[in-house]
Amino acid sequence: MNNQRIYTMSVGKVYPLYIAKAEKKGRTKEEVDEIITWLTGYSQEELEAQLEKQTDFETFFAEAPQLNPSRALIKGVICGVRVEEIEEPTMQDIRYLDKLIDELAKGKAMEKILRA
Template identity: 65%
Template sequence: MENHKIFKMAFASVYPHYVAKAERKGRTKDEVDEIICWLTGYDLTGLRNQIDLKKDFESFFAESPSYHPNASQITGVICGYRVEEIADPLMQKIRQLDKLIDELAKGKKMEKILRT
């Protein structure tokens, strides 16, 4: 596994950007939280705990209670890379989350975002 700089970046430092991106497009912080909890298996208390403890992305995903089995259905391009073709498992998880937040900001319905 490559050691990308983002792996050691605090999830708490990026989380406000996810919320801001969604809110700029008329979506809510609650929707961002719902997406993150759906993907990672955290409940809201667990998510807040990870943010409060300033866990890095590596720990945030390693400690996630249950990564969603439908995450493999997250496809498309984010940051110039096809999500489904990213070889590094941690980078793929980070980009899957980025893709879901991007879909939220683009106005997709929550049912589609959550692959239900």
């Protein structure tokens, strides 16, 4: 599968879609930010800087300060593929983020989303 397109896509261009998906279901931008910072280790300020720079997904995850080790607990299907079976690490991290945003939009409690 050619992952080049998603790798070069700007996180800043997709981010408003994450916010819209969450808000449509009564969730907040702050919850989306909490998920992203939990997953990547970016501070709020670092996240905002990455969004402003229009960093692509590949760089965003490659430069993440501390990818959360608990992300391996994320299970389920996104885009018809089980996230735990994705072999390419960057693609898996992108799909982990997609899965967490889906869980938020489905009304799951933050403690469960963040695998607390």
